[in-house]
Amino acid sequence: MGQSTSAEGGAAQRLSLQPGQVVQELGYDDDVDHQLRDDVEALTGEEMLDEDAVEAVDVVVLWWRDGDGDLVDALVDSLTSLGDNGVVWLLSPKSGRPGHVAPADIEDAAPIAGLHSTSSIAATADWAGTRLVSRGRAG
Template identity: 80%
Template structure:
């Protein structure tokens, strides 16, 4: 049996994002183009539905779906910190290169420090979406 090009197909997308059982995850930037298998995988792993932008409780992880024409990335990143608890992680999910809405890595690299965040890694999350892991500046994890 050959390997699949889609990491989410094996049920490992949430694992690739280091999401663990019991974590509270907030989802921002939802639209019809999001990867529904990834969303289902996250909810299966955490055992709970993801919170939306109206949530006021502290969260462990923010999944921020972002496309090139969604507006000001710095503002969105600052907003993503509103509910983020201590040692929380923001995963900026953007369409891969060549896909509609692709965000240039340089744009992410420019926006993150302005929002008080530091990019620690970028991975292929699904066949259409890349994820950039962002943490508060000063944290190395």
């Protein structure tokens, strides 16, 4: 059975994605939200690219957990393929879940990487999202 039109894109709509946008996914592991991944591909009409992609992308989805390493380095790496006016969505486990990243840690790391946090959302039941853009851009 197909999804209803109103549900198409589901959680991906909360990320303000648009049809035709190219999305790169970093930090994939077994714990990612597979429904969100499916929603991103359904809404954009494009398969998500992996960390080996070399073309410019519109959006980077970075799955990040406490213990994954250095967040500043990961954010800097996320900019490698990001095109002008691109957006990084940092997805981290919600409070109380294994791997939770404190919002203060994200707020501390973002400016060092040249990014600015513009909004935070409940991306899925288990993952919080923080929208990051290049410093100097408000939206």
